[in-house]
Amino acid sequence: METLTLTLIPNLPLFFTQFLIIYLIAYFIVFRNWNPKFRPEAASCFISLAHGTPAAFLATRAILSHPNPSFSSINTDSQNTVLDYSIAYFLMDLVHYLVFYPSDMLFIGHHLATLFVFVTCRYVANHGAFAILVLLVLAEVTSLCQNTWTLARARRDDSKTAAKVYEFLSPPFYALYSVVRGLAGPVFMYKMIVFYWSGNADGVIPTWVWVSWVVVVVMAISVSILWISNLWVELYRERTGKIEKKTS
Template sequence: MAIEHWLLPLIVAAFCSIYLLGYFVVFRKWSPKHRPEASSCFMSLFHGTPAVLLAIPALLLPRPVRRFAAPNTGLQSLVLDFSTAYFAVDLLHYLFFIPPQASLYVAHHLAALFVFLTCRYLVAHGAFSILVLLVLAEVTSACENAVTLTGLRKTESAVAAKVHRWVTPAFYAAFTVARGLVGPVFFYKMSAYYLSGKARDVIPAWVSTSWIVVVGGAILGSILWISNLWFNFFRVENNVEMNKAIDV
């Protein structure tokens, strides 16, 4: 049996094991309310940065491969499988543990899986553009997980509260640069190429158009999300400063 036939299920099993390890061992003493989200973050730590480290060499290939319509290489396909497995398991996490209010995350994961699976198994081309976007999406993942985990514990731990206060603006800044500045520029170049029809021989128009819609929606959602976080951050900081002034 070819390696690609069993590699994806194997990676899915690995991420399931990591999630269960977090839920039943690492965070077993945490409150039931926070254990699922903490376990999801724990699993994400084994995806975000590793995915970036895998994707970078997959992108730093000879120029003919660094094109929007280039055929996927073996390493690029591996990265796509790696991220597909993670998003599939994390999707199960949201479906089982998270209330309906998290439907936006479910939609995001379904959209990401659509892009990964069509790129990997349907057209077998275009991984260069998808992996660049993956790097931009996951390069801030470790920092985001630190924000989430410390946020879950900040009311119970002074250390967690201190780390949360320090790491939050750093994450916001990095996310803003990656998703709000670099991401849109690359998205424009990718969209212009696919809409020109240059990739139509290897990537059907409906596939590339779907990628544009999904990625465009994700970038817009990210910009709105981080803008709201910045607004709340400065509002809280302003209230803290006002309270200090009143106390003085």
């Protein structure tokens, strides 16, 4: 097991360097003509695109390839690689927030908590990646749509194309996000809590580890539900306002 860990550790700096390069390319080349106010956020979305969908596919493959998956099963090489990939991304995006938005404690706290879950699963317990990767898939399955929506939202006031993309994507994105974060996430989280609470992971995953996972994920899901609820309200007000303007 020690040999396995030592072998996979170099993946982390390799992946981090990859995301750093992608971020710099996005900031200085892809979005060089954007308003400086939006360039950092756009670069962050760019590395999120590079992480989200690939991570979802890689995590799904790693989950399905496990010979005996369970909430307490030992991590496989492929599962640990996906965890390293995600750790590297969140580290890079955390640096982004610390540099450009040091007062945004919500996102900084979110990234620190997420990193804690990934790092403890990967380097402390070396078990439970099945549960963490399923949650990763649920979190990242909306990544492509969400980042496209975020970029369009940033430019909707000065670009008609961006405004149209934002308006077109909002309802389906909100609906998908609501189903994944508001339904699938809580259901899977409930099963995870029941499994760990029953003691099936005793002796494999320390109690403080799985309890911290549960706390972090429940808080993340709660914030996500609150966020998407606010967006639904905002969308309703926007559409209602447009209808009133047309009829007045």
